[in-house]
């Protein structure tokens with residue numbers, strides 16, 4: 001296994017049970033819907049993963065583009081959402097070819113940590129290009145330098161307690177500790193940014209930045225940022 005895209009294309013144990021996976025995608029979808037500006041908005045979910053609740057997001061906007069780099073995941077997305085005419089599935093190469101100023105909302109949740117800083121810079125510049133002047137990027141689940149793996153474990157366990165899957169969460173943590181995830185996390189690592197560092201990156205890509213009050217998803221130790229093209233007066 002070479003990188004995190006391969007990992008997400010494999011049969012991984014990041015979701016400890018079907019209930020955990022379903023709840024994860026329901027909460028992400030609810031949070032994305034909260035950012036949709038209007039019922040005709042064009043929304044891009046950048047590296048969306050399995051996006052199991054994408055039908056709900058599509059119902060709240062005009063068009064939903066699901067972009068995903070892992071080819072196996074993308075194949076499943078195409079099959080799963082074929083009946084929904086509001087949903088399009090694309091690769092990240094396709095996103096690089098999209099028209100200037102064509103998207104109202106880009107959500108990139110729980111992705112930046114898997115990218116090299118250079119990959120993230122390239123993606124942010126491209127997103128800035130394809131956003132409408134009135135559009136926004138929501139960059140979620142950013143890991144901070146001073147918050148380690150213990151907080152991730154605590155966040156998963158408390159999510160498990162709240163929703164009745166604590167036993168599965170404990171078993172899942174053990175399988176993850178013995179899996180490729182642990183090896184990749186120590187070999188390649190996860191990218192972490194302080195609030196000042198990610199703000200500087202977004203500003204360099206041409207955005208005006210604001211930190212959201214709450215993170216997308218269930219892990220409140222991580223951060224979400226809202227980035228907009230500057231207003232032209």
Ligand SMILES: C[S@@+](CC[C@H](N)C(=O)[O-])C[C@H]1O[C@@H](n2cnc3c(N)ncnc32)[C@H](O)[C@@H]1O
Pocket residue numbers: 004005008009028046047048049050068069070108109110111114115116119
């Ligand atoms: C934790 S999942 C997040 C999925 C979804 N956005 C969510 O919030 O549930 C991480 C995603 O990042 C993608 N990914 C991993 N490495 C990447 C990279 N270097 N560049 C872009 N995407 C990457 C994976 O394919 C996967 O879809």
